Amino acid sequence: MRGTITIDENRCKGCELCTAVCPKHLIHMSGSFSMRGYHPAVLQDPELACTGCLLCSTICPDSAITVYREGRAK
Amino acid sequence: MRGTITIDENRCKGCELCTAVCPKHLIHMSGSFSMRGYHPAVLQDPELACTGCLLCSTICPDSAITVYREGRAK
Amino acid sequence: MTVELWKGNEAVAEAAVRAGLQAYFGYPITPQTELLEYLAKRMAPLGRVFLQAESELAAINMVYGAACTGARVMTSSSSPGISLMQEGISYIAASGVPCVLVDMMRGGPGLGNIAPSQADYFQLVKGGGHGDYHPIVLAPASVQEAADLTYEAFDIAMKYRSVVVIAADGAIGQMMEPVEMPPMRDIPAQDLGWELTGARGRKRRLVTSIGLEPTELEQINFRVQERQALAQENEVRYTERWTDDADMVVVAFGTAARVAQSAVREAREHGLRVGLFRPISLWPFPTEQLARLSTRVKRFLVVEMNAGQMVEDVRLAVGSGADVSFFGRMGGFVPMPEEILERIEALQPVAAGS
Amino acid sequence: MTVELWKGNEAVAEAAVRAGLQAYFGYPITPQTELLEYLAKRMAPLGRVFLQAESELAAINMVYGAACTGARVMTSSSSPGISLMQEGISYIAASGVPCVLVDMMRGGPGLGNIAPSQADYFQLVKGGGHGDYHPIVLAPASVQEAADLTYEAFDIAMKYRSVVVIAADGAIGQMMEPVEMPPMRDIPAQDLGWELTGARGRKRRLVTSIGLEPTELEQINFRVQERQALAQENEVRYTERWTDDADMVVVAFGTAARVAQSAVREAREHGLRVGLFRPISLWPFPTEQLARLSTRVKRFLVVEMNAGQMVEDVRLAVGSGADVSFFGRMGGFVPMPEEILERIEALQPVAAGS
Amino acid sequence: MHEEIIISGFGGQGVLFAGQLLAYAGVADGLHVTWIPSYGPEMRGGTAHCEVVISSEEIGSPLTAHPTAAIILNSPSMEKYEPLVKAGGLLLLDSSLVPQGTTRHDVREIALPAKEIAAEFGMPQAANMVMVGALAAATGIVRLETLERVLKLKLGERHAGSLEANLRALRCGAVSAKESMPV
Amino acid sequence: MHEEIIISGFGGQGVLFAGQLLAYAGVADGLHVTWIPSYGPEMRGGTAHCEVVISSEEIGSPLTAHPTAAIILNSPSMEKYEPLVKAGGLLLLDSSLVPQGTTRHDVREIALPAKEIAAEFGMPQAANMVMVGALAAATGIVRLETLERVLKLKLGERHAGSLEANLRALRCGAVSAKESMPV
Amino acid sequence: MLTDSMAVVWQRPSSLTPLQTHYCPGCTHGVINRLVAEVIDELGIRENTIGVAAVGCSVFAYNYFDCDFAEAAHGRAPAMATGVKRVYPDRVVFTYQGDGDLASIGTAEIVHAAARGENITVIFVNNAVYGMTGGQMAPTTLPGMITTSSPLGRDTHMTGFPIRMSEMLSTLDGASYIVRRSAHDPGNINKTKKAIKTAFQAQINGLGFSMVEVLAACPVNWNMTPGDALRFVEEKMVPYYPLGDFKVAEAVKNMGL
Amino acid sequence: MLTDSMAVVWQRPSSLTPLQTHYCPGCTHGVINRLVAEVIDELGIRENTIGVAAVGCSVFAYNYFDCDFAEAAHGRAPAMATGVKRVYPDRVVFTYQGDGDLASIGTAEIVHAAARGENITVIFVNNAVYGMTGGQMAPTTLPGMITTSSPLGRDTHMTGFPIRMSEMLSTLDGASYIVRRSAHDPGNINKTKKAIKTAFQAQINGLGFSMVEVLAACPVNWNMTPGDALRFVEEKMVPYYPLGDFKVAEAVKNMGL
Ligand SMILES: Cc1ncc(C[n+]2csc(CCOP(=O)(O)OP(=O)(O)O)c2C)c(N)n1
């Protein structure tokens, strides 16, 4: 299944929990500060490996991640 | 074993609990009022049946009963 | 209307029921317990809430919760129990939710005893909890008045979004007097605009006492102060007797005022020009009224069943131009009329004729 | 002696340790928590008692128990926590066992906020619990003074068998200032005649706050009143500054007094004859001293970080002959010198030269 | 008219009810009344007492240090209240239970064997009513008719069975008191 | 002499320590000082700030609404405190982290790339010291020598390793500030 | 008939003062007070013991025990005892609390004293009502039981179920000895005494928190004769509050009492 | 890469307001807040729910949930919720409490709410410390754990042992659903959500007191990275606080969720 995520930079507090749970290691921390002073998480998925597995959104304490999947309307 | 008891009339509140536990039914309630307004318990043991079994003193909430036994110093 | 003998605690309870009391939470303590016991019988058949809480602390916080819904709620206790409620009262005051609190004061401090006392004046009137607030405090001097003030208390609480305290004592709680009970009222449901009911078809609401930023908390305080100012304008209550020609006035509240009245009556019979001023609302205090009186009267005797608490408010009211003496009994003593008369006579040598 | 920078909370804790603190019981609450945390580190190595209680209610009752043994004991909290202690304080006061209580006041009422405030004046000074009692209340205006007063507080508590309150606020608790710490004291064991130690070789002793008969409870109250009267004679503390030639005096305590001093200094620079009177003991209140001042000075400005609490005691002291104005900030605001200066100028148009 | 009455005895002697009856009668006679019981752990000791004030004036304290009349139903109460009764006041004793008379000369004493009198109607518990009747007759503070009416009202519903005996006790008390009074 | 100084940035930038250092130096220079941090749940947001007052007079409020000097270590702090600085006051920015300069004309601004400067000594965390050095130089409220002495004392025992870098940061801040000041 | 050849085999323990108690006739408090005094006598700790009385009918217990005593605020005896014990770890400190005091207003204090393993002994008298204040419902009142604040009988739907404190507290690792006994007949009274002795001994040995819950009667507020009241304890209370040892730490077992 | 053919499978629940939380980075409160919001969404009860926030880091939770809310005094949320619920038995009332709030100062209120079978739902976040006030020891702090008020590690000899609230409360007959879950990884988070849903459903069905204890992390006060903190939960907390169902009344089982 193909999926993807968006991360709301203004919500992300850079806790890095999503990076640890992503089975595909697709999430990395940005080098730059967000307005609130955190290094936000960003998806780096050049090979479109994200499956929309929901692990990252489940662990995210700030509900910063929205998850999408191919063809599957909620 | 022979025993006996004394009941401190000033302590007795006439609750009648000792009368019920005495296996020989030796304790009865006085008909007259004590100074504190209770009918105190009295030993009626004409046949010297008391064994000094401690049941009455054990149940007495007011430690009004002293128990004695023949020949057995405490 | 029929006059029946009512015990103070039960009269207060019944008056509350007739005023539309929807929920009561309390904890046993002498000399208030009959109030709780009465409501234990009375509320359930009416489909209203009666709950014995695990403590006064829990009771006041249950009251806090129920008050958030806009319901007419009450708790009652006596001195040590009221001390335990101070944090909760402060929260309720800050949140601006209305409730009624009955204090049948007893002898303190500490466990003290269960005899009548007025030594919670400071804790009730000045605000025994933290922060700036004053509950509205009403002090009945008879069982009838206890019932009447309780009956009114709920409306007052709603109007000012305030804690209203019925400040009585063991004597008033325990004694029976003839009472004409006010009628049973129906309380129509109404939208108060702030109460929590579930955010159906409207924006969510919040009852809180936090203002993390001083600017926010100052706003909360301004609102509390505003409501208090309004109460100060409208809710001052007191009675005067024989003050017209008095050149000395006894000031007392509640049970002490009853006894004082006997003493003053007797003093009058002895030809002394003595009057009686009885504050009914201890907060707001009848400051202006006493001040006005003090333009004429220069001698006051304050009688309380404590070491001297209301006397401070009397002094503040009459200023240093008048002479304010104090007579009090502590430890749960109700003063005797003779004791008061003695003080009156000592202070008041001018006979009416002279 | 060396001067070090100390945080208020920690300075109070260390001063208590040096004064011989034997047992501390407390519960975390901002802005007081560092006091507890400091003692968590400091007490155990000295073989003294530190215990975090399950609540402020438990803490004050642990204090009560420890105080019954004649030990030097302390607890600390901030406003809502102090409210929860009112019943316990009343018991301690009635029982006549000594202890020290620190209140780092924060914004109220309710949960309020953690900013500095002085809105617990009434609850601390008038006795927020039930019954007739007043703790001895000492209000430091600097970290040094907080340490010094705490150091003394234990002896005072012992002397009057009283609760002694260090009434400070979030600013004093949180800020660092230079402090010269008093030396470590050795407290010799002594027989106080009332403390519980186990009835070895003597008659049993009892610490209680009950007087079931009014005559008994009145005796308890007389004893409390006697000790209080003694404290009123001996323990009044205050400072005056620039009052000699003042025709107006600002009255303020604690943090408000510091700010007021800045304002008064500036007013002086503007040529205004303004003085500053700072009560250090809020109870016993420097009533006589202010009264004396008021024979000369006819204008007073009371500045507090609340809605106006100490101002009542100032009015009682100076009587209606003098004009008493009030300026306060609520909600956790520390007033700014400029605000106070403005009020001074509005009230005080007479320049020194004129 | 002003009476401050103490009624005191053991629990179970109808002390509180006797006081309430007087209070109700006072109300019915258009007087001011207060009634206050002993309360709280004091009850523990097995004693009970109440204080009733009946007056043509508004009543100050419901408590009295020096009663104008005392109904005494046991010896401990006699010890406690005998010295407190106001000079010129009334001491009403149930002489079946309080053998000792007063040693005071400044009070009126009426001693009736109330328990025995009531026992005659087969209802020794009505001794309290004997005393109430006596008090009414001796002081005139409330009218006997009023007491009877109020008693009917109060007992009427639940205790109709015992009403007659209680009424007789009341009346008997009144008569005995009158008889024992110096005319 | 009287300075009311605010130091503000993210947690971890050494904001509180910078303030304490100034306060210690003030004491050592015989001045009155107060230091007060932000405390409680405010810390949560990830920001930290403290206020330091150093004065030749007794200090009133340890809090200041209008600082005479502000050390600003991140953008949110700039937004918050820029408008509050007293007219004629000093704004000290770490330009590595606060790109925007002030738009006010009534304050002195000194913008130093403190983090970069400190990074040159291999210790970017010493940016706070660069700022403290700059503040001392720009206001003269405490002496650089005193700061150095106090820093040695405070770091001395536990952090001797980083002492040298911190000292250099201090000095470098002082020099840079002097350079950027209109003579 | 007392003769010269007879000797006393039982008399009032010497740790009881000669005062007459204020308890109602037949009240179990009298029995339990006495048991504590007997244990104090037997352990010889009268001069080393500090008691903490709670608010309830036993409030005046401090007049009945011939040892140092403090009187606590309602529910706070375990906190007060903690204060005493921490200052004097080598004194024997005990509280004597009713069920309103311990299981209602004082819940937090008893739970935390137990959780801390506070080295004190608690005598917990469970008579299923508030005695002192005239018989209101307690958290321990049995379902259906009529009290002055549950006039139609305790309605579990509105007021929930009785708390079994011994069971609840024995879930805490800090507690070392928690047992329930009953005082409804001489045999059970003797067992109660043994448990109280074990509890005190555990404290003396420094083993931590010990509590003996004793099922008791309040004849006055139950509206029963003392005899009926004890039967009620046996027939109604014991089934709901099973007697037994709920927590006996190894170290306590090893005391070999 | 988001394409047109993709649809949202997960997004912020609508019962959460758009506000950013004040929680520290990696704080589990954020997760648990969200789970509650999801459950409220799924049960469609947002407009019928009244929340009671406790004092602790979650005090501002009332800003994050889009439903009516009250803010309680420290520890008293269950009492306050009782007040609300008794007036409005048909509203869904829940508290959200930390372990300092619920297991320390609020012990009496939670025990009695459970004993009464109060028909409310309690979300109990156990992070083993006082978060809000800066990381002091809680009754739930693990033995040996360093906190700002146990600087040498929790000494069980002086401060006793952690309280297992779920186990303790499940001894009460009034409690109908008491379980412990953990929020340390996605699988456990999903289980937590399921339990929260069961608890709310039990309340809706009128089955009485329900509580979900959730083991959580306080990375800031534990002085750990969020990742390490979750590992600490898994490796240290779960062994001490076993996950599981401690009380599931028959009626709850029969809901068939
Ligand atoms: C703070 C406070 N609340 C209430 C009371 C009133 N009070 C005295 S004793 C008591 C309960 C007594 O019941 P229990 O603990 O079961 O003991 P018992 O009298 O049955 O032995 C209460 C509620 C009080 N003294 N203080």
Ligand SMILES: Cc1ncc(C[n+]2csc(CCOP(=O)(O)OP(=O)(O)O)c2C)c(N)n1
């Ligand atoms: C009466 C009272 N005491 C103390 C406090 C201070 N205080 C606020 S939150 C808190 C504890 C928070 O810990 P916890 O409940 O575990 O929640 P967390 O912050 O860890 O989520 C304390 C002690 C208070 N607000 N009120």
Ligand code: SF4
């Ligand atoms: S949805 Fe799954 S695969 Fe995609 S980024 Fe998140 S964790 Fe990784």
Ligand code: SF4
């Ligand atoms: S879990 Fe959420 S808050 Fe944490 S780094 Fe990822 S997106 Fe940011």
Ligand code: SF4
């Ligand atoms: S009321 Fe009950 S518990 Fe209290 S003394 Fe009487 S019988 Fe005992």
Ligand code: SF4
């Ligand atoms: S302090 Fe701990 S519990 Fe509080 S928000 Fe931060 S991480 Fe969460």
